[in-house]
Amino acid sequence: MRRTGMKLVGVVVGIGIALWSAAADAGSFTVQVGPNNTTSFVPATPTVAAGTTVHWTWSSTSPLHSVTSGTCSGSTCSPDGRWDSGVHGGPFTFDLIFAGPLLGSVGTYPYFCSVHGAAMQGAITVKATPHDFDANGKSDILWRNTSSGGVAMWLMDGATIASGSFITTVPTVWTVVGVADFDGDAKADILWRDTSGNLALWIMDGTAPKASSILGNVSTQWTIVGVADFNGDGNADSSGGTAPPGMCRCG
Numbered sequence: 001m002r003r004t005g006m007k008l009v010g011v012v013v014g015i016g017i018a019l020w021s022a023a024a025d026a027g028s029f030t031v032q033v034g035p036n037n038t039t040s041f042v043p044a045t046p047t048v049a050a051g052t053t054v055h056w057t058w059s060s061t062s063p064l065h066s067v068t069s070g071t072c073s074g075s076t077c078s079p080d081g082r083w084d085s086g087v088h089g090g091p092f093t094f095d096l097i098f099a100g101p102l103l104g105s106v107g108t109y110p111y112f113c114s115v116h117g118a119a120m121q122g123a124i125t126v127k128a129t130p131h132d133f134d135a136n137g138k139s140d141i142l143w144r145n146t147s148s149g150g151v152a153m154w155l156m157d158g159a160t161i162a163s164g165s166f167i168t169t170v171p172t173v174w175t176v177v178g179v180a181d182f183d184g185d186a187k188a189d190i191l192w193r194d195t196s197g198n199l200a201l202w203i204m205d206g207t208a209p210k211a212s213s214i215l216g217n218v219s220t221q222w223t224i225v226g227v228a229d230f231n232g233d234g235n236a237d238s239s240g241g242t243a244p245p246g247m248c249r250c251g
């Protein structure tokens with residue numbers, strides 16, 4: 001049975017190497033800066049998938065504007081240092097990719113215009129895509145060999161396999177009971193349970209587990225029926241809830 005498992009993995013890795021160059025980002029989203037001579041960002045508060053490139057476009061030659069990350073309190077705005085386009089008139093564009101350690105986490109990134117201050121504010125909210133292990137805004141596929149215990153992954157680019165990776169082997173008493181983003185980095189993580197009721201969590205960085213922990217033991221009379229962000233903080237929570245059983249697709 002183990003030979004069968006390794007043979008499957010060999011096929012997966014082979015496909016991955018052949019198609020490695022197919023990886024792509026989550027697409028782009030455009031925000032207009034002061035359209036029609038207004039002091040506004042349009043749309044002001046969009047939500048985008050992690051991995052999205054946001055294009056800010058200036059069309060009016062005046063007044064001048066900037067896209068400066070930070071927050072305003074009353075009439076006073078304070079940059080937070082994440083980004084600053086500088087002050088420009090149109091035509092001008094400023095692009096940022098919402099990925100990586102600085103901009104890739106799930107959450108809201110506020111900004112303002114350094115010329116118009118609190119009168120001209122916007123925010124980009126970054127959300128995780130369900131089952132997206134590499135935070136490119138596209139769901140991926142996790143494989144388990146129920147004979148060998150092998151764990152493998154396909155990083156997907158739509159209907160194309162961008163890469164395939166064998167991760168490791170986990171004893172078959174353990175079952176994947178949830179895939180969701182538990183730490184809010186926009187990369188999906190893996191929740192495991194064994195036949196004794198022990199729960200373990202792998203915090204993933206793409207195809208590699210970067211941290212693992214035993215969450216505890218819950219009597220096997222209790223079944224996980226959903227993994228989702230129940231308290232709205234952008235992080236997945238594990239709980240009995242109204243979500244469908246098994247690997248939740250509602251994140």
Ligand SMILES: [Ca+2]
Nearest residue numbers: 132133134138
């Ligand atoms: Ca992905």
Ligand SMILES: [Ca+2]
Nearest residue numbers: 181183185187
């Ligand atoms: Ca995560």
Ligand SMILES: [Cu+2]
Nearest residue numbers: 065113115116
């Ligand atoms: Cu402005």
